[in-house]
Structure formats: structure tokens, C-alpha cells
Amino acid sequence: MKQDSLQFLNKAHDHMARPELRQHMDRLGVTLPLAREQAIAQLGNFEQLREHVKNIKNHTLENLDYYLTRYEEQVIQRGGKVHWARNADEFNGIVLDICKKHDAQRVGKGKSMVTEETDLTAHLQHHGLEVTETDLGEYIIQLAEEPPSHIVSPAFHKSVNDIRELFLEKHDLGERELADPDSLVQEARQILRAKFLAADVGIIGANALIAEDGRSMLVTNEGNGDLLSTLPKVHIVCATIDKVLPRPEDATALLRLLVRSATAAVMSAYTSFYCGPRGEVDLDGPEEFHVVLLDNRRSDILGSQYEEMLRCMRCGACLNHCPIYIGAGGHAYGWVYPGPMGSVLTPLLTGLEQSHTLPNACTACGRCAEVCPAAIPLPDLLRDLRAEERERGLSPLHWRLGLKLHAWLARLPRLYQVLTGLIVRLLHLCGRRRGALRSLLLSNGWTQVRDFPAPQGKTFKQQWKQRQREQSRE
Amino acid sequence: MSEARADILGRVRRAQRSKLQQHEILEALTELGVAPPAPRDAEDILESFKLRLKLNHASLEACATRAEAVQLISHYVYQRCRTRKVVTGYDPRLAAMPWRDGGVLVRFDAATAEDPLSISYAKLAIAESGSLILFSNRSNPAANNWLVQDHIILLDQQDLVADFEQAWEKIREHQIETGSPRGISFISGPSSTADIKGHLVFGAHGPQRLHIIFIGPEALPP
Numbered sequence: 001m002k003q004d005s006l007q008f009l010n011k012a013h014d015h016m017a018r019p020e021l022r023q024h025m026d027r028l029g030v031t032l033p034l035a036r037e038q039a040i041a042q043l044g045n046f047e048q049l050r051e052h053v054k055n056i057k058n059h060t061l062e063n064l065d066y067y068l069t070r071y072e073e074q075v076i077q078r079g080g081k082v083h084w085a086r087n088a089d090e091f092n093g094i095v096l097d098i099c100k101k102h103d104a105q106r107v108g109k110g111k112s113m114v115t116e117e118t119d120l121t122a123h124l125q126h127h128g129l130e131v132t133e134t135d136l137g138e139y140i141i142q143l144a145e146e147p148p149s150h151i152v153s154p155a156f157h158k159s160v161n162d163i164r165e166l167f168l169e170k171h172d173l174g175e176r177e178l179a180d181p182d183s184l185v186q187e188a189r190q191i192l193r194a195k196f197l198a199a200d201v202g203i204i205g206a207n208a209l210i211a212e213d214g215r216s217m218l219v220t221n222e223g224n225g226d227l228l229s230t231l232p233k234v235h236i237v238c239a240t241i242d243k244v245l246p247r248p249e250d251a252t253a254l255l256r257l258l259v260r261s262a263t264a265a266v267m268s269a270y271t272s273f274y275c276g277p278r279g280e281v282d283l284d285g286p287e288e289f290h291v292v293l294l295d296n297r298r299s300d301i302l303g304s305q306y307e308e309m310l311r312c313m314r315c316g317a318c319l320n321h322c323p324i325y326i327g328a329g330g331h332a333y334g335w336v337y338p339g340p341m342g343s344v345l346t347p348l349l350t351g352l353e354q355s356h357t358l359p360n361a362c363t364a365c366g367r368c369a370e371v372c373p374a375a376i377p378l379p380d381l382l383r384d385l386r387a388e389e390r391e392r393g394l395s396p397l398h399w400r401l402g403l404k405l406h407a408w409l410a411r412l413p414r415l416y417q418v419l420t421g422l423i424v425r426l427l428h429l430c431g432r433r434r435g436a437l438r439s440l441l442l443s444n445g446w447t448q449v450r451d452f453p454a455p456q457g458k459t460f461k462q463q464w465k466q467r468q469r470e471q472s473r474e
Numbered sequence: 475m476s477e478a479r480a481d482i483l484g485r486v487r488r489a490q491r492s493k494l495q496q497h498e499i500l501e502a503l504t505e506l507g508v509a510p511p512a513p514r515d516a517e518d519i520l521e522s523f524k525l526r527l528k529l530n531h532a533s534l535e536a537c538a539t540r541a542e543a544v545q546l547i548s549h550y551v552y553q554r555c556r557t558r559k560v561v562t563g564y565d566p567r568l569a570a571m572p573w574r575d576g577g578v579l580v581r582f583d584a585a586t587a588e589d590p591l592s593i594s595y596a597k598l599a600i601a602e603s604g605s606l607i608l609f610s611n612r613s614n615p616a617a618n619n620w621l622v623q624d625h626i627i628l629l630d631q632q633d634l635v636a637d638f639e640q641a642w643e644k645i646r647e648h649q650i651e652t653g654s655p656r657g658i659s660f661i662s663g664p665s666s667t668a669d670i671k672g673h674l675v676f677g678a679h680g681p682q683r684l685h686i687i688f689i690g691p692e693a694l695p696p
């Protein structure tokens with residue numbers, strides 16, 4: 001996917017200027033978090049479980065070479081093949097080779113962030129293959145030729161009417177109403193059913209890889225991934241090296257957190273564990289089974305100060321709780337991963353030069369870290385990335401100068417107090433009549449959409465001192 | 475691509491903090507134990523399971539014997555699909571059921587896109603999540619779980635366990651007895667999607683309805 005993360009501010013601005021998205025933002029930022037909160041409360045031992053999963057994940061990362069080789073052994077023993085790719089090009093090349101070897105014409109794809117990362121679909125299409133996304137959300141944005149806006153619900157930004165118009169335009173099925181979500185889903189089912197039956201290769205992602213038995217865990221509600229694991233003659237699982245876990249119990253412990261955090265449900269409709277091609281007496285299943293493992297700089301993150309990011313289970317909770325993501329929309333982030341997790345991952349996977357705007361897309365409110373089921377200290381990692389950005393001179397000159405000035409002033413407490421005291425008095429006088437200011441020097445962006453509450457006339461320190469004095473007098 | 479493999483594993487080895495031997499790694503893992511027990515909706519696992527099924531939008535009928543189950547299936551199949559024909563895998567439990575008594579015509583095979591309805595026999599079920607566990611093999615081809623409109627799953631009372639951890643223990647035992655299947659699936663409701671603006675719609679790609687027939691002496695009318 002072509003990256004344009006440096007356009008973050010412009011795109012976020014455009015997104016916020018669209019009032020028709022208000023309801024959509026409320027659903028993201030209010031309804032989903034409330035539902036999640038309930039599901040987590042029902043769980044009863046969220047903190048304990050989160051700690052357990054964190055320890056398991058850390059243990060696995062600390063011994064990653066052992067668990068990866070163990071996983072590989074198991075897959076081979078069950079008649080599957082494991083391929084290793086250092087980067088996107090190698091990854092796409094491997095998948096294309098497998099398709100070519102089988103003279104494949106049609107590929108069915110399940111939801112997989114890894115393949116978004118490598119832009120696999122475009123690569124296969126470029127080489128003449130017909131690739132169909134089968135997750136309904138992914139299918140919708142494939143028709144619309146748009147990137148996903150959310151890691152769990154890729155077409156969340158599309159209204160029912162958007163989708164209706166899209167189907168009417170792209171499906172050659174004559175005149176019809178398609179007035180409600182039910183009929184839209186029915187139509188998609190009919191179209192995609194033919195694709196499942198015709199696919200030569202099924203490509204799916206994995207929510208976890210299990211070292212003990214070589215299986216990969218696949219979590220869906222639609223069942224599209226299961227059809228792709230069953231009907232086509234070649235089955236390819238795409239995953240990254242950080243996805244491995246020791247035992248099946250660890251995968252289902254993670255599942256408890258993942259489903260609640262992602263959709264507020266207790267369980268997804270289908271959770272399947274696959275490994276290997278069909279057996280001799282089986283009546284269905286693929287003839288060949290492949291796993292393609294992508295590194296793409298994850299081995300650089302391992303052992304670095306950002307290692308905790310490798311615990312991410314892609315639940316999307318940090319997105320739904322981030323005021324910046326909700327305001328700016330997923331597309332503003334300009335690459336595959338949006339929201340807080342994306343603001344950490346994108347710089348690590350693509351380089352700060354391409355994306356140093358993203359770690360700044362943070363109010364340090366801390367909600368993401370609070371809800372993250374992998375206990376990733378996202379605000380801390382974002383702060384470290386901002387520090388790196390400054391050290392490497394990537395932030396705009398006026399920001400760096402401003403920060404320098406502030407740092408200098410902060411080291412002179414007397415002067416700092418005098419100056420802030422003056423400014424606060426001035427603002428107080430300016431806004432005395434209304435209690436708020438309509439415009440503010442250097443802060444137009446803020447006052448364009450709301451008033452600035454006028455200070456009460458004294459700084460915190462002044463008020464504190466006054467209070468202390470009064471109390472000692474009493 | 476063995477060069478890529480050596481390269482990636484080499485980088486991983488250089489980056490990772492621990493340099494433990496295999497037996498030390500396994501000891502460390504054992505020490506971490508398994509997850510704390512999950513909550514259940516009710517003290518009794520059967521009650522809890524029933525409640526979960528309902529929340530998962532699956533329907534449930536119960537009976538005491540397999541012969542009664544045939545009657546329930548016969549009725550359900552005819553009501554739903556106006557047919558007597560069903561498809562199932564070669565599960566010996568299904569093969570031994572008195573289908574003719576219920577007038578049900580069974581084909582033992584993998585489902586095709588033309589089959590409206592299939593029947594599976596669960597290996598296990600989990601109260602915690604209201605899941606039915608099916609192995610994908612000759613006894614239950616995977617297509618039977620996902621190509622049909624209506625999926626009926628039978629479950630014996632003795633195969634109901636409390637949580638994921640107990641389920642995996644039993645799954646390991648089953649694998650020792652009958653071999654390791656290509657797929658293990660936890661089915662916890664009909665196929666659904668909320669991808670169209672959050673509206674929950676059933677029958678996205680797989681079955682529109684999931685119907686459970688619970689067989690056991692304690693079976694109560696749901």
C-alpha cells in the first residue's frame with residue numbers, strides 16, 4: 001500500500017470538517033467502548049488474565065527462535081510447508097510462486113493485515129490473477145477501491161447507502177431494491193459463494209500460531225476463512241513471526257481477551273485451528289498447505305525499547321478509545337495500521353522519516369493503554385518515538401524551537417512564574433465579559449471551532465499560595 | 475528461501491534476551507501455568523451452556539436418547555426445508571442412528587453447495603462460550619459446517635466441559651485415540667456479520683441457523 005502518513009494533519013482536518021460523520025464517530029467512540037466495558041466487567045478477572053497473557057507472550061518472545069522452529073517442525077510433520085520472508089517483496093514472491101505452480105487463476109482471500117502490509121492483492125493482480133476479498137468488510141472496500149479504515153471493521157466508514165450504491169453499480173444483477181443490510185448481505189453471499197467454489201487458492205491470516213501442534217488459530221464470525229481453508233485445492237496461511245504462542249491453551253486465553261476487546265462479544269461464531277493438507281481418508285480439504293512467515297523488521301523491534309508492541313493482538317480497542325483516531329478517521333494515518341497501535345507500528349515498520357507525524361497524533365490521555373488487552377504502554381512508546389523524532393531533527397523547525405524555548409524557560413522558575421502570571425491576567429482581562437475568548441493569537445485552529453475558556457485571573461501556583469496563607473491564618 | 479530462514483532466525487537469536495536451553499524454556503512455561511478460570515454465566519455448567527447458546531443466537535432442543543433425536547431432527551428438517559434429505563459425515567454415532575424410523579434419508583458425504591442442511595455430532599462442547607467442538611475429518615467434513623443454510627449439531631451430555639482449558643485436555647485425549655484431524659473448530663453460533671454499519675445479519679457465508687440437539691438423561695425441555 002502506498003504510504004502517505006506525512007499528510008496526517010491535512011487529512012485529519014478534512015475528516016473533521018465532515019459533519020455527516022458525527023453519528024459514525026459516536027458509534028466508534030461511545031457505543032463500542034461502552035459495550036466493551038460491559039464485556040470486560042462480565043469477565044471479572046480482566047487484570048489477572050491480561051497479566052497472564054502478557055507473561056506468556058513475553059516468555060514466547062524471549063524464546064522466539066525455539067518456538068518458531070518448534071512450530072515449523074510441527075507443520076512439516078503434518079505435511080505442510082513453511083516459507084520465510086524477510087520483507088514484503090519476498091513474501092509476495094513466495095505466494096505468487098505457489099499460485100503459479102498450481103496454474104491458479106482465481107484466489108479467494110480472507111482478512112489478513114499481513115497481506116495489507118505487503119500489498120499482496122495488488123501484486124497477484126498485477127500478475128494476472130483474479131483476487132477476491134471474502135470478508136464482507138474487505139469485499140466492500142475492495143469494490144470501492146479504498147484502503148481499510150479500521151483493523152477490525154475495515155468498511156466501518158461506509159454508510160448503508162454507500163454500500164447499496166456500490167453494489168448496484170458493481171454487481172450486474174438488474175433492478176432491485178437492496179434497501180436494508182439483510183438484502184445487502186444476501187446479495188454479497190450469493191456473489192461470494194460462487195467465488196469460494198471457483199477459487200483455486202485460499203489465502204487466510206492467523207490470529208495465533210501454536211508451536212505445540214503446528215496449528216494456526218483463525219477467528220471469524222462469517223465463516224469465510226473456514227470456507228477458504230476447505231474448498232480450494234491450495235491453502236495458504238499468512239502470518240508474522242511474532243504470532244507464535246506455545247500451547248493451544250495460550251491461544252484460547254488470548255481469545256478470551258481478543259473477542260471481548262474487539263467486538264464486546266464473549267465468543268466469535270467460528271474459531272478454528274488448522275494444520276496440514278487433507279488426509280488420505282478425508283472427504284474434503286486442500287491438497288497442499290503452506291504457511292508464509294513474514295519478518296518485515298519485527299526482528300529489529302525484538303530486543304529494542306519497543307518490543308512490547310510485538311504483543312499486540314490486533315483487537316482494535318485502542319482505536320475505539322482514541323479521541324484522535326475518532327476525530328481524524330482511519331484513512332488519515334496513511335498506511336495499513338491506524339490509531340494508537342498504528343502510530344507506534346507504522347514508524348517501526350516503515351521508518352520514522354515516512355511517518356513521524358503519527359507519534360504526535362496523541363493527547364497523552366492514556367485510554368489506549370488502559371484498555372489494551374496486551375498491556376502495551378502505548379503512550380510511553382509514542383513518547384519515545386517523539387523523542388527520537390526530535391533527536392533526528394525530523395519535526396518541523398518551529399516545533400523544535402518552541403520546545404527549546406519552553407525548556408529554557410522551565411529551567412528559570414522565577415521568570416516562568418512572572419511570565420505565566422502576566423499571560424493569565426491578560427487572558428482574564430480579555431475574556432472577562434464572556435468568560436471565554438473567541439480567538440487567540442497562534443491558536444486559530446482551536447478557536448475556529450470552539451471558544452477558549454478564559455482563565456480566572458491567577459495561575460495555579462498563585463492560587464495555591466493564597467490558599468496556604470488563608471489556611472495558616474485560620 | 476532457506477537463506478531468508480537462516481537470516482531471520484539468526485536476527486531473532488541475536489535480539490532475544492534469553493539464552494535458555496530447551497528444558498529450561500519448558501520449565502519456565504510450566505511455571506507460568508494456564509489462564510485463571512473463566513467466569514461462567516451460571517454455577518451449573520449445563521445451565522451456563524444453555525444460556526450461552528441463547529446469547530449466541532443458536533436454538534436448542536433436548537431429548538434423552540438418540541432415537542428421540544431422530545424424531546426431533548425429522549421434524550426440524552421437514553419444517554425448515556420441506557425435505558427428508560440430509561448430509562452427514564461418517565461418524566459412527568451418526569451411522570448407528572435409526573434414521574429410517576424418522577423417515578430421514580441420510581447421505582454420508584461432504585456437503586455440496588446444493589445441500590440445504592447438514593448434521594454433525596460434536597466431539598465436545600464448552601459451557602464458558604457456548605461452543606460446539608467439531609473435528610474436520612472423515613467423520614465430519616469441514617464443508618458440512620459451512621456450505622449449508624441450516625446446521626444441526628448433536629451433543630451428548632457427557633461431552634460438555636466447563637472451559638477452554640478442560641476442552642484442550644480432552645482434545646488431546648481424543649487425538650491420541652483417533653488421530654489428529656486437519657481442523658478443530660469451535661462453533662458458537664450461526665454465521666454472522668456486522669460489517670454493514672454494525673447491523674447484525676445472519677448467514678453471511680455459512681449457515682443462517684445453528685440448531686443444537688442435546689442428548690442426555692438430565693435433558694430438560696429448554
Ligand code: SF4
Nearest residue numbers: 312313315316318372
Ligand atoms: S495495541 Fe492493544 S488495544 Fe491496540 S490493537 Fe493492539 S492489542 Fe488491541
